[in-house]
Amino acid sequence: MDPESINIILVTHLHMDHVSDLLPFMKLRALSSRKLFRVFGPRGVNEMLDLLVSDRRLFGYLSDLGCRDLVEIHEVWDDVLELEPSIILRSKPVEHFNGVAYRIDLPSISITYSGDTAPDPRLIELARGTGILIHECSFPADRLKGKHTSAEDLMRIASEICPKILILTHIYPEMEERLQEYLESFREKLGVMVYAPRDFDVIEV
Numbered sequence: 001m002d003p004e005s006i007n008i009i010l011v012t013h014l015h016m017d018h019v020s021d022l023l024p025f026m027k028l029r030a031l032s033s034r035k036l037f038r039v040f041g042p043r044g045v046n047e048m049l050d051l052l053v054s055d056r057r058l059f060g061y062l063s064d065l066g067c068r069d070l071v072e073i074h075e076v077w078d079d080v081l082e083l084e085p086s087i088i089l090r091s092k093p094v095e096h097f098n099g100v101a102y103r104i105d106l107p108s109i110s111i112t113y114s115g116d117t118a119p120d121p122r123l124i125e126l127a128r129g130t131g132i133l134i135h136e137c138s139f140p141a142d143r144l145k146g147k148h149t150s151a152e153d154l155m156r157i158a159s160e161i162c163p164k165i166l167i168l169t170h171i172y173p174e175m176e177e178r179l180q181e182y183l184e185s186f187r188e189k190l191g192v193m194v195y196a197p198r199d200f201d202v203i204e205v
């Protein structure tokens with residue numbers, strides 16, 4: 001994807017694997033088109049970015065490039081926002097370190113992204129009726145660690161939400177080992193399209 005085509009970034013929470021590309025992206029944009037972009041994220045995302053790009057012991061040199069001026073930050077929690085006419089963004093807090101999940105409703109399709117979360121009824125409520133469910137599937141149940149969702153939990157969650165397409169993300173090595181077996185089981189039990197894409201894969205809908 002051409003980075004210049006990105007105008008909106010949704011941050012689910014402030015863990016490293018979910019925010020570490022933000023600063024390189026800000027720098028890239030500052031050195032190229034200098035087009036403004038919007039970042040939506042949970043409480044604290046504003047303070048985190050301000051600190052990172054202003055403290056000289058961290059990445060304060062990015063302020064010299066005017067990086068911070070290119071970003072419009074919106075902190076969200078339990079919100080409904082109109083991003084553009086007929087594009088609605090909903091956020092809900094979920095069970096994972098001050099994290100939020102997102103749902104985007106477009107005229108033709110809706111997409112829900114769990115971010116990281118333990119099984120959470122608020123996510124199920126947010127996602128009900130969604131066309132595409134992108135949900136973390138970190139571990140098999142017998143190897144589950146931390147505030148995450150196991151494949152077995154996701155089977156139950158997805159069967160309540162009934163998306164047309166289910167996309168598994170946030171796959172830990174323990175899950176990777178058994179991924180094919182789980183994908184087959186998801187497809188068979190849910191009867192929907194199920195994918196576990198790699199970086200840069202494109203899924204046409």
Ligand SMILES: [Zn+2]
Binds near residue numbers: 013015096097116
């Ligand atoms: Zn996390």
Ligand SMILES: [Zn+2]
Binds near residue numbers: 015170
């Ligand atoms: Zn994560």
